[in-house]
Amino acid sequence: MIMARRLTAFLFSMFFAAAVHAADNSPVPHLDIGKGGQCVEPDHTLMRKTHMNLLKHQRDETMRKGIRGQKYSLAECVECHAGQKTNSVLGSNEAFCQGCHAYAAVKLDCFECHANKRKVTAEASK
Amino acid sequence: MSTASFSRNESRYFYALAALGLFVVFLGYLGMHNMEEHGHIVSGMNNKVVWGLPHVFAIFMVVAASGVLNIGSIGTVFGQTVYKSRTPLAGIMAIGLLAGGLAVLMLDLGRPDRIIIAATYFNPTSVFAWNIFLYSGFFGLAVVYLWTSMEKRMYAWTKPVGLAMFAWRVILTSGTGLIFAFLVVRQAYASALLPPMFIVLSFAWGMAVFLLAQAAMYTWNDKVIDPAIQKRMKNLLGLFVVSSLYLVAAYHMTNLYFAKQTAFEMFILRDGGIYPLLFWGGYVLIGSILPMALVYLPGMGGTKSIVTASSLVVIGSFAFLYVLIIGGQAFPLSIFPGYEVSSSFGDGAIARYIPSLPEVQLGMGGLAIAYLITLIGARIFKTMPHDVAVVATKNPD
Amino acid sequence: MNETNLDRRDFLAKSSVGLAGLAIAPGMLLYDLAHGRPLGEAASNKVRWGMLIDNNKCESGCTDCVTACNTENGLSGGTKPTDSQWIRKVQLKDNFTGRISSLPMMCQHCEHPPCVDVCPTQASFKRADGIVLVDKHTCIGCRYCVMACPYQARSFVHEVLTDQKPEVPRGKGTVESCTLCVHRIDKGETTACAEACAKAGHNAILFGDLNDPESAIAKRIRAVTSTQIRADLGLNTGVRYEGI
Numbered sequence: 003m004i005m006a007r008r009l010t011a012f013l014f015s016m017f018f019a020a021a022v023h024a025a026d027n028s029p030v031p032h033l034d035i036g037k038g039g040q041c042v043e044p045d046h047t048l049m050r051k052t053h054m055n056l057l058k059h060q061r062d063e064t065m066r067k068g069i070r071g072q073k074y075s076l077a078e079c080v081e082c083h084a085g086q087k088t089n090s091v092l093g094s095n096e097a098f099c100q101g102c103h104a105y106a107a108v109k110l111d112c113f114e115c116h117a118n119k120r121k122v123t124a125e126a127s128k
Numbered sequence: 129m130s131t132a133s134f135s136r137n138e139s140r141y142f143y144a145l146a147a148l149g150l151f152v153v154f155l156g157y158l159g160m161h162n163m164e165e166h167g168h169i170v171s172g173m174n175n176k177v178v179w180g181l182p183h184v185f186a187i188f189m190v191v192a193a194s195g196v197l198n199i200g201s202i203g204t205v206f207g208q209t210v211y212k213s214r215t216p217l218a219g220i221m222a223i224g225l226l227a228g229g230l231a232v233l234m235l236d237l238g239r240p241d242r243i244i245i246a247a248t249y250f251n252p253t254s255v256f257a258w259n260i261f262l263y264s265g266f267f268g269l270a271v272v273y274l275w276t277s278m279e280k281r282m283y284a285w286t287k288p289v290g291l292a293m294f295a296w297r298v299i300l301t302s303g304t305g306l307i308f309a310f311l312v313v314r315q316a317y318a319s320a321l322l323p324p325m326f327i328v329l330s331f332a333w334g335m336a337v338f339l340l341a342q343a344a345m346y347t348w349n350d351k352v353i354d355p356a357i358q359k360r361m362k363n364l365l366g367l368f369v370v371s372s373l374y375l376v377a378a379y380h381m382t383n384l385y386f387a388k389q390t391a392f393e394m395f396i397l398r399d400g401g402i403y404p405l406l407f408w409g410g411y412v413l414i415g416s417i418l419p420m421a422l423v424y425l426p427g428m429g430g431t432k433s434i435v436t437a438s439s440l441v442v443i444g445s446f447a448f449l450y451v452l453i454i455g456g457q458a459f460p461l462s463i464f465p466g467y468e469v470s471s472s473f474g475d476g477a478i479a480r481y482i483p484s485l486p487e488v489q490l491g492m493g494g495l496a497i498a499y500l501i502t503l504i505g506a507r508i509f510k511t512m513p514h515d516v517a518v519v520a521t522k523n524p525d
Numbered sequence: 526m527n528e529t530n531l532d533r534r535d536f537l538a539k540s541s542v543g544l545a546g547l548a549i550a551p552g553m554l555l556y557d558l559a560h561g562r563p564l565g566e567a568a569s570n571k572v573r574w575g576m577l578i579d580n581n582k583c584e585s586g587c588t589d590c591v592t593a594c595n596t597e598n599g600l601s602g603g604t605k606p607t608d609s610q611w612i613r614k615v616q617l618k619d620n621f622t623g624r625i626s627s628l629p630m631m632c633q634h635c636e637h638p639p640c641v642d643v644c645p646t647q648a649s650f651k652r653a654d655g656i657v658l659v660d661k662h663t664c665i666g667c668r669y670c671v672m673a674c675p676y677q678a679r680s681f682v683h684e685v686l687t688d689q690k691p692e693v694p695r696g697k698g699t700v701e702s703c704t705l706c707v708h709r710i711d712k713g714e715t716t717a718c719a720e721a722c723a724k725a726g727h728n729a730i731l732f733g734d735l736n737d738p739e740s741a742i743a744k745r746i747r748a749v750t751s752t753q754i755r756a757d758l759g760l761n762t763g764v765r766y767e768g769i
Contacts, residue, residue: 167698169683175609175671178672238667238697239698249646250646251646253641253642254644254669256644260645310673311673312639312758313755314672457672461677463630463755468619469615470615470616471615473604474677
C-alpha cells in the first residue's frame with residue numbers, strides 16, 4: 003500500500019515536471035513561412051482551417067476539366083512558402099507544411115507526388 | 129501420444145495452432161510493410177508482369193471461398209441432408225477464405241492506404257468495381273446463411289437464403305472469371321469460357337479444402353466419418369476434378385484452333401519453360417490425374433488417399449493459376465501482328481518474373497487469415513457435423 | 526462573342542501562314558499551330574488532340590523524342606522492367622517482306638479507352654479534349670489498366686520518387702502514362718516529343734487538333750493513308766501512324 007502511494011506520488015511529480023517543462027518550451031510550431039507576403043486569402047485562420055478543401059476543390063477542376071490558373075494552387079503555395087534557405091516546404095519541423103502537419107499530427111501526402119521545392123530558387127529570383 | 133492425454137491438453141493444442149496461424153499472419157504483415165515502404169520494387173513484379181504471386185494466392189482463396197459454400201448449397205438448395213449438417217463449417221470456411229483472399233488483394237495495391245476510395249468512387253463499367261460489390265455482398269449473405277443454418281428459429285429461412293447464396297456465388301465466381309475474360313487484348317484471357325471454367329474450378333478447389341478441414345476435424349475429435357458419406361464426398365471431388373479438366377482442355381483447344389492464338393498456346397503448352405512444366409506436371413498430373421487415381425482406383429478412396437488427393441488438388445490449383453496469371457502476362461502483347469518487334473520496354477519479348485520473399489509472405493499471410501478464421505470459428509460455433517443417425521435412415525447408398 | 530470571332534479570324538490567318546510555310550518548308554511550322562485556350566476555361570470536347578506519326582520520317586537510331594519526354598516529365602530514363610517509360614522506340618521487322626522500320630509508341634489516347642473502362646475508381650479518365658489521364662489522387666494502384674491497355678503504354682511507379690517536376694506530379698504506387706504533355710497543351714504549346722522531333726529535323730511527329738478541319742493534322746489525315754494501331758479493336762485512337 004505504501005509502495006503504491008509512493009509510486010503514485012512519484013508519477014504525479016514526473017507529470018507536473020513534464021507539464022511545467024512543456025509550458026516553458028511552448029510546443030507551438032515556429033515556422034519558416036518563406037517569402038510570405040499577401041496570401042490568396044487574407045484570413046489566416048480561414049486558410050489554416052480550410053486550405054485542404056480549397057486545394058482539393060481546385061485540384062479536381064484542374065485535373066479533370068483542365069481549368070488552370072485559378073487562385074488556390076499547390077504550386078503557388080510552395081512558391082511563396084518554401085523555406086528561404088531550403089527552398090522546400092518539407093525537410094524539418096520548421097518547414098511550412100511539414101512543421102504544422104507534424105504539430106497537428108495530420109498525414110501529409112501531397113508531396114509524395116507533387117514537388118515540394120520552389121521552381122526558381124530564392125537566390126536566383128533576387 | 130495417447131488419446132487421453134490429447135483430450136486433456138486439447139485446448140493447449142488449440143492455442144498452439146492459433147499461435148502458429150497468428151505468427152504466419154505476422155510474417156505476412158512484415159511482407160506487406162516491406163512492400164508498402166519501399167514500393168513494389170521489392171516484389172518480383174514489373175511493368176510487364178503487373179500481377180504476381182499475391183494474385184495467385186488471392187484468386188485461389190476467392191475462388192475456393194465460393195466453391196466451399198457449394199457444400200452448403202448441395203445441402204440447402206438440393207436438399208441433401210448429409211451436406212446440410214456440413215453447412216456451418218462450409219460457411220465459416222467461405223468467410224475465412226474470402227477474408228484472406230481480399231486481404232491479400234488489398235494489401236498488394238500500390239496505395240492500400242486509399243482503399244476507401246474503392247467504395248467512394250465507383251466506376252460502373254469496371255468488373256473490379258462490380259467485384260467489390262459482389263465480395264461485400266458475399267460476406268453479408270454468408271453471415272445470414274450461417275445464422276439461418278445454425279439457429280433453430282431461423283431454419284425456415286435456410287432454403288431461400290441458401291438459394292440467394294447459391295445465385296450470388298455463381299455470379300461472384302463468374303465475376304472473378306470476367307476480370308480476365310474482359311481483357312480483350314490479352315491472348316491468354318479474352319475467352320468467354322473463363323467464367324464457367326472458374327465456376328467448375330471453384331467446385332473442385334472448394335471441395336478439396338473442405339475435405340481437408342473435415343478430415344482434420346474428425347481426427348481432432350477422435351471420430352471416424354461414416355464410410356458411406358466419405359465415399360459420396362470423394363466421388364463428388366473426383367467428378368469436379370474431371371469436369372474442370374474438361375473445361376480447361378476446351379479452353380486450350382479453342383485457343384489452339386485460332387491461328388492468332390497458336391503462338392501463345394505453344395508458349396504455354398510447349399515452349400515456355402516453367403509454364404508448360406507447371407501446367408502439365410503441376411496442374412494436369414499432380415492436380416488432376418493423381419487425385420483422380422486416388423479417388424477412383426480400386427483399393428483407393430480411404431481417408432488417407434482422400435486427404436492426399438485434396439492436397440494435390442490444392443497444389444495443382446496454384447500451378448494452374450500461376451500459369452494462367454503469370455504465364456498469361458509473360459507472353460508479349462500482340463501490338464503489331466505480322467511483325468517482329470523489339471524495344472527498350474520489352475515489346476515482343478517474354479517477360480521475366482521471379483517471385484520475391486515479400487510476395488510469398490503476403491500470400492501465406494492471407495492463407496493464415498483464412499486458417500485462423502476457420503480454426504476459431506469452427507471451435508466457437510461447434511461445427512462438427514453430426515450425421516450418424518441421418519445416414520442410417522436417409523441414405524441408402 | 527465578338528472576341529471569339531476575332532480569335533477565329535486571327536487563327537485562320539495564322540493557319541494560312543502555316544499553310545504557306547507548309548509549301549515552303551514542309552513540317553517546319555506544323556507543330557506551332559496548337560492554339561491555347563484562355564486560362565481558367567475548361568477543356569472542350571470541340572477539340573480532340575492527336576498526333577500523326579510518319580513512320581518513313583522516323584529515323585531508326587534516333588531517340589530524341591524519348592529523351593525529350595523524360596526530361597520534360599522528370600522520368601529517370603532507366604530501362605529496367607520496373608522503370609516508367611511513357612514513350613519508347615519500337616523496332617519493326619515485317620515477317621513476310623523483311624522491311625525494317627521504327628516508330629515511337631506511347632499512349633494512343635483512344636476515344637474508347639479500355640483503361641478507363643476497367644478502372645474501379647474512375648482514376649483513369651478521358652478529358653473532354655480526348656487526352657487520357659490518370660488522376661493520381663484516386664488511383665489505388667491495382668494495375669488493372671496496365672493489364673487492359675492494348676499498347677503496353679502504362680507504367681506503374683515501383684519506387685519512392687523525389688524531385689518531381691512541379692507541372693508533372695508522379696508518385697509511388699500509382700499508374701502513369703503519356704499525358705500528351707497536357708501541361709504544355711494547356712499553355713498552347715506542342716508536346717515535348719513533337720518539338721524534339723522537329724528540332725532534330727525529322728518532323729515525323731505532327732501534333733494538333735483532329736477536330737479542326739483547318740489544322741495541319743486534320744488536313745494531313747484527309748490527304749494520306751494513316752493507320753491506327755490495332756484498329757481491329759475499334760478504339761479510335763488519337764495517335765495515328767502513316768507509312769506502316
